[in-house]
Amino acid sequence: MEIKELALLSQKYLAGAASDEEKDRLLQWYNAYDEQSLTVHLKAEEAETEAMMELRMRRRLHAATLPETHQKVVPMRRFNWKIAAAVILLLSAGGGFYWFQSEKKASLVQKAVPIMHGGEKATLTLADGTVVNLDSAGTGVLSVQGNSKVEKTTHGQIVYKHNDATSTxxxxxxxxxxxxxxYKITLPDGTEVWLNASSSISYPTAFTGKERNVTITGEVxxxxxTEANRPFTVKVNQMEVLVLGTHFNINAYADEKTINTTLLEGAVLVRxxxxxxxxxxxxRQARVSASGNKMEEVRRVDASSAIAWKNGYFSFDEADIPTVMRQLSRWYNIEVRYSDKVPEGTFTGEIGRSLTQEQLLKVLSQARINFKVEDGRRIIIYP
Structure with missing residues (x-):
């Protein structure tokens, strides 16, 4: 079959306008392409063998004219290749994989819903209980608390300025x-802090004692x-991280199994x-139980991946589906549910944190996650 005819038939198939004869032609084309060999690889359910199969398909289709469209996402192992119940096309021009079933079912990727990526958003609770919405607050002085002034810079950051007056x-x-x-904040001692989504930090408006102590939740x-005579301590649950001057990341979300402290520069003591x-x-990364009372592991890691969120992207290294979806749900403020058991599989790679809704759903589709969108912001994952 000529590539143009293949593309045309595929378009009609997607639109549900293909006749029985045209469907048969697609199936015949598929069966003629070493269907038995493909079956063996698909049943192996291993990433390397799937990649080999995809490479063969790429070589088979040197060009494509089919425009991008929404796609149905079905795990590869679900296809019954022996009875030719599906056809697979790799469109090298668009760089994506399109999987089609012969059964007429509604597409799992629905039309556009209002899912937007996150941005610079935070609230600041002052000592007197006043809550300042930093999204809408103007630049300049927001509050004067004791000997400290809280200012919002023209870049949208919060800084503290402390005078030398004595205050108890x-x-x-x-x-x-x-x-x-x-959000990013500069603490009274000059320490710079970045908060990921759904996180918090509690701190004094001036560090006046022999120690600098803060408490966090989420990821920071x-x-x-650097102050050699005043150690800096971060507290989360029953865990403490003691430093003098260094760069590190703490992931302490309540829905994660461990609290992970990753060091990029300097040295820290994790207790x-x-x-x-x-x-x-x-x-190195220290992993502590979620309750914060047991050190589980210290291991070598790619520290840059731990702060990928700060630098504008997600980084996954053999992450399972729940791990991926937890990160996406926090940043895109979406609800994720599982219709039955959690699908298997791991993911390695990086994606930007500024993806549009269409791009986000396409990434999920290309990752072969079987899902649908309900009520605008709820994603249902199927096995």
Missing amino acids: AVAYNVLRTPRGGQ YFEVA SGGDEGKLLLPG
Whole structure:
């Protein structure tokens, strides 16, 4: 079959306008392409063999004229290749895979829904309980608390300016990001802090004692200002991270199995449950139980992937579907449900955090996740 005829028949098939004779021609074309060999590879259910099959298909189709369209996503192992119940086309021009079943079912990717990526969003709770919405707050001084002034810069960041006057009162502020939000703040000592979505940090408006202590939830990246005589301590649950001046990331979301502290520069001491703790060197990650009272593992990691969120992208390394969807749900503020058991499979790669709705759903489709969108912002995952 000529490539143009193949493309035309595929278009009609997608539109549900293909006749029985045209469907037969598609199936005949598919069967003629070493169907038995494909069956063996698909049944193996291994990433390498699937990649081999895709490469053969790429060589088979040197060009394509079929425009992009919404696609039906069905795990490869679900196809019954022996009875030629489906046809697969790799469109090298568009760089994507399109999977079609012969049964007439509604597409799992529905028309556009209002799913938007996150942005600079946060609230600041002052010492007196006043809550400032930083999304809408103007630039300049937001509050004066004791000897400290809180300012919002023209770049949308929060900074604290402290005078030398003596004050015995210690006031605390809390910065919170919602789902679909992130924010940067400069603490009174000059430490720079980035908060990922659905995170918080509680801190004094001035560090006046011999220590600098803050408390966090969610995921936070620190670039701590060096002060040799005043250690900086981050507390989360029963875990503490002690530093003098360094760069590190803490992932402490309540729905994750462990609290992960990843060091990029300098050195930190991670303590949990009152133990002596373990010293981390750059490129190392400490994993502590979610309750914060048990050190589970210290291992070498790609530290840059731990702060991919800060740099504008997601980074996955053999991540399972729930792990991927938890990250997406926080940033895109979407609800994720599973209709039955959680599908198997892992994912490795990077995607941007500024994807449009169409791009996001296409990524899920190309990852062969079987899903549908309900009520605008709910994604249902099927086995």
